[in-house]
Amino acid sequence: MAASSTYGAFSKRRKGERTMDVNEALAILMDDVQDFESADVYIEPPDVHEETDVDSGDENADGMSASVNNLCGNQLSSGCSVTLRTRTGRQTFGQDSASSDYDSTPSDTDSEDGAPITRKRNAPKRTKRVWGHMEFDTEVNNEFDKSDATIRELDLSPAQMFELFFDEEVTAFIVDMTNLYARQKGRLGFKMTASELKLCIAVFLISGYNPLPRKRMYWENAEDVRNEAIASSFPYERFEELLRHLHFADNTKLNRDDKMSKLRPLIAMLNERFLQFWPCTQSINVDGLMVPYYGRRSAKQFIQNKPIRYGYKIWCLNSPSGYLIQYEPYQGAGTVKSFPELGTAGSVVIDLLSELPAKRFNVFFDNQFTSIPLLEELKQKGMHGTGTLRQNRTQKCPLNEVNKMKKQERGSVDYRLDTSSGVLVCRWNDNSVVTVASTVFGVTPTGSVKRWSRKDNREIQIPIPQMILAYNQNMGGTDRMDENIGYYRPSVRINKWWWPLFIAQLSFSVHNAWQLYKISAAATRRRLDQLGFIRDVAMTFILGHRQRGLLISPGRLRPVESRVPDDVRFDGPGHHLISGLTQRRCRQCGKKTVKLCMKCPDCPLHQHCSVLFHTK
Structure with missing residues (x-):
């Protein structure tokens, strides 16, 4: 940095002009925030109250530091002007009231190439930062209360874990909105029930690990594609009718400023339940994932060099294990920023953390x-x-x-x-x-x-x-969840723009339920991987809510626990005995019988043994 000191630059101040003094000029030159290559310093003659011939310093002293150390009090308080030369132009302080402010933005002076510098008059003041080659000088208190992690003590089946999120309130809301939408469309005879909704969810889950090109194939009689569990649940025509009217909001009360208004009630309810049953952890991370979508919608995003380049982007707050705590679909560049000074990305982080309890979390992000x-x-x-x-x-x-x-x-x-x-x-x-x-x-x-x-x-x-x-x-909980969901993503599709987002929310719920199951007391008795967990939930809904029974050929016998989920075995109604074709061993006493339970698959029972088998 080169600096020159010149006296007599301003022999007379203009009336009403504000000029900085030498002390303020020194503060500018020694501030780390100012990045400049050279500086010119012009100092006015000091006000002399007494005649003297004694100089303030050595005439042979070179450099700015020598002259500064030898300036008298009158010189330090005299008027001064500083011009900083940077790579992009010049910046002058002390000429007028606008440029004399130390923390203001650059003035409208010309750059070295003659082009004027654009001045941002409403730009926020930059915080002065003092960087030092040191670490934290005090030990950070990392005490964290994990008293909310009560989910580890629960002993619930896979279907019961899933119903922590898709509970009776959520199910009843979807049924009500679906029936309301049908009435608004003039189809007064249509009525969905909670059992039919759970059967639809089971079909969606099965299509994730047993996909077919067309959903009608699950009901065909061809041996290569027919799925007996789905075909025996309800007719295909009824399934199509249910999908046609499936809805999650009242169309007469939509918020036109919210692109996700058709899914907003479901997003709010699931976020509330995800947070409620979250096994609280100190470390959490914020990241985004893509939901594949190839239609035409303003909220659709394109991200190059990503596994999923086209689709909806969802901001996620996850634990390191992959449990989803909060999520929010991204609506595009026009999204309102709750914290403009932090930008869109910073506002996303603050919004996702806003619902968390007041604890000292460690948040990670990229x-x-x-x-x-x-x-x-x-x-x-x-x-x-x-x-x-x-x-x-x-x-x-x-x-x-x-x-x-x-x-x-x-x-x-x-x-x-x-x-x-x-x-x-x-x-x-x-x-x-x-x-x-x-x-x-x-x-x-x-x-x-x-x-x-x-x-x-x-x-x-x-x-x-x-x-x-x-x-x-x-870091990486969101990526871990996205990877797990991608393995068994439901393949059933309909021509609705919100359908991929609904399937994503269903996958979020199943994944969170599996994460809870792995750390619960039930996992010590019966460990399930993700595929086994999804199959158990799907078959529990199929066997517990289908419209007619299914007689499955015995084949190779498996343990009763893997064939008959506890939620079906002990649910009470519907366990009637029918006559089979041959005698088989009773699952309760081991003696031969021709009777079969109509609800439980591959389960021969005597009349008197049926009560014991279906009672805890």
């Missing part, structure tokens, strides 16, 4: 969301944030440049702490250079990770900062 103002906002709300940071969002943090760090040894680290906000920014050299910001995790104690070394032709251990290790361990 570089799409991370910004230093967002981390400050979370800290003010009693939460901590950690996320990867883009290079243009570091707010002039003096870290080593990326190109220089690439040439350093793998595992090298550089970090800075903003003492004004408590945000620590760390840059780490791995296979590529990554930058992470956090308000809770520091650089030490460092861990170690395995990496392949071409030079040594073997795996080596390299150090990794604590904040990046914590990020890798806790």
Whole structure:
């Protein structure tokens, strides 16, 4: 930085003009926020109250620091003007009332190439940040109350776990809205029941792990496509009629400003239940996922280089295991920002966290969301944030440049702490250079990770900062959920724009129910993977709500627990005995009988044994 000091630039001030003094000019030149290549300083002659021939300093002193240290009090309080030369132009302070404000935006001076600089008069003032090569000077309190995790004590079947979210209130609401929509369309004779809705849900789930090109094929008599469980539940014509009228809102009360108004009631109810039964964890993460959709809708998104490029984008708040806590479909660039100063991504994070209880959560997110103002906002709300940071969002943090760090040894680290906000920014050299910001995790104690070394032709251990290790361990819950849902995504489709979003919400509910089942007491007695869990829920709804019984050929016998879910075996009504073709062993006493239970598949029983078998 080069600076020159000149006396006599302003021999006389204009009336009413505000001019800064030398003290204010020094504050500008020594501020880290100002990024300039050179500066010109013009100082007015001081007001002399007494004649003197003594100079204020050595005439042979060179450099700004020498002259500053030798200025007298009258000179420090005299008028001054500063012109900063930057790469984009010039910025002048002290000429008039507009440019003399230290924290104001650049004035309308000409740049070096003669082009005027555009001035943002309504731009917010930038926060002054003080970066230091240090870590957190105090230990962060990470105490966390997990008293809400009561779900681990529940002993519920898979279907009962699913009905924590699709409970009687949700089911009754969907049935009412479907019947209301049918009446609005003039079909007064149509009426859906709760049992029919659960049968439809079972068909959707079965189509996820047993997909067919056309939904009618499940009812065909051809041996290669017919599904006996679905075909015996209700006729295909009734299934089509139910899908045609399926609805989730009153069309006369839609909010025209909300593109998701047809699904808004269901979104609100499921979000409430997801939060209610969430096994509370301190670490949570925010991310987005895509729901495939190829129709024409203004909310549809296109994201290049993604597994699902066309579809609806959904913002998700997940636990590290993949449990979905809150979600909100993205409605496009015109979405109203609740926090304009944080941008769209920052507003998404704050909105998703707004319904959580007042606890000290550790929130993780990727570089799409991370910004230093967002981390400050979370800290003010009693939460901590950690996320990867883009290079243009570091707010002039003096870290080593990326190109220089690439040439350093793998595992090298550089970090800075903003003492004004408590945000620590760390840059780490791995296979590529990554930058992470956090308000809770520091650089030490460092861990170690395995990496392949071409030079040594073997795996080596390299150090990794604590904040990046914590990020890798806790980030990715949304991706884990999206991967699990993609395995058994329902394949039944209808020509409605909201259909993919409804199927996604159904998949969210099944996935959350499976996550709860894995940590509940029921899993210690009967462990189920995701496929087994979905099959159990589907068959429980089929056997418990279908319109007529189904006699299944015995084939190879399986344990009673895997053939007859407890929710069907002990549900009470409908367990009538009918005559079979041959004698078989009773499932209760083991003696031969020709009687079969009409409701329970492949279950021979005596008349007197039926009561015992169907009683807990």
